Amino acid sequence: MVLDVLRVAPVPLTVRTVAVTMMQRHGLDPDDSRSLQLMSKLVNNALTRQTGDLVERLADGTVTTWRVLP
Numbered sequence: 005m006v007l008d009v010l011r012v013a014p015v016p017l018t019v020r021t022v023a024v025t026m027m028q029r030h031g032l033d034p035d036d037s038r039s040l041q042l043m044s045k046l047v048n049n050a051l052t053r054q055t056g057d058l059v060e061r062l063a064d065g066t067v068t069t070w071r072v073l074p
């Protein structure tokens with residue numbers, strides 16, 4: 005599901021943006037800070053496990069974005 009969000013994104017996305025998109029797709033409230041925090045951790049873990057194989061981490065100062073490798 006995380007990779008599906010990144011595949012259709014025109015630009016690299018932050019973990020939080022991916023988490024919000026996933027919550028909206030599943031009918032969850034992205035304004036619920038606790039749920040968003042938990043979803044962000046899950047997204048971050050999933051992306052970290054796939055780094056180098058399927059996704060690329062792009063760090064620009066304090067902002068880290070992710071994209072699917074071509």
